[in-house]
Amino acid sequence: MKKELTCIVCPVGCRLTVTLGENGTVESVTGNTCPRGKQYAIDECTHPVRTVTTTARTSKGGVIAVKTDRPIPKELMMECMRVINRTTVTLPARIGDVVIANLLGTDANVVVTANMD
Ligand code: SF4
Numbered sequence: 046m047k048k049e050l051t052c053i054v055c056p057v058g059c060r061l062t063v064t065l066g067e068n069g070t071v072e073s074v075t076g077n078t079c080p081r082g083k084q085y086a087i088d089e090c091t092h093p094v095r096t097v098t099t100t101a102r103t104s105k106g107g108v109i110a111v112k113t114d115r116p117i118p119k120e121l122m123m124e125c126m127r128v129i130n131r132t133t134v135t136l137p138a139r140i141g142d143v144v145i146a147n148l149l150g151t152d153a154n155v156v157v158t159a160n161m162d
Contacts, residue, residue, distance in 0.1 A: 050089055052082040061086045093119040099126065101144060101155075104135045109161050111144055113153040121149055129155060137162045 050061040061076040063086045074086040088094065094116035100108035111134070117125060125148060134144050138157045145155040 048090060050086055052077060052085050054081045054085045063090055065090060095119050095122060097122060097125050097129075097155075098158075099129055101129050102133045103138070103161065104133055109134050109136075109138060110158040111155050112158050113148060113151075114156050115151075115153045117148065117151045117153045121151065124149060 046065045048063045048065060050063060052059045052061055057078065059076055059078050059082050061074055061082060063071055064073045066072050069090070071087045071090050074083045077083045077086065096113050096116045098110075098112040101111045103109050111129065113125070128145060128148065132145060132155070134142075134157060138144075138159075138161050140157055140160055142157040143154045144157060147153070148155055
């Protein structure tokens with residue numbers, strides 16, 4: 046079975062073709078112009094992850110930009126958004142402040158990505 050992907054590691058956006066074995070293992074990757082694309086394709090087919098970038102409510106009203114400090118399993122993204130949506134960031138906040146530690150047991154933290162007083 047072949048699977049078509051667009052590599053999202055860099056802005057070039059190479060079109061990748063992944064050949065999967067019957068048990069879902071990656072047999073080959075073509076179309077990548079660097080090794081990072083091959084690794085992206087393998088990860089995407091075996092254990093897809095995403096960095097979550099969004100906003101969270103603040104203690105003074107309005108919202109502040111936040112993100113996970115490392116990618117989390119793609120299947121946890123909706124639950125991650127529910128947790129972030131229930132969270133209020135106490136102001137003042139500085140870039141890198143941890144808002145949620147060890148999000149859903151993933152070892153990823155949700156951190157602030159903007160300064161706000
Ligand atoms: S394969 Fe390499 S060059 Fe192509 S989009 Fe991915 S990271 Fe960029």
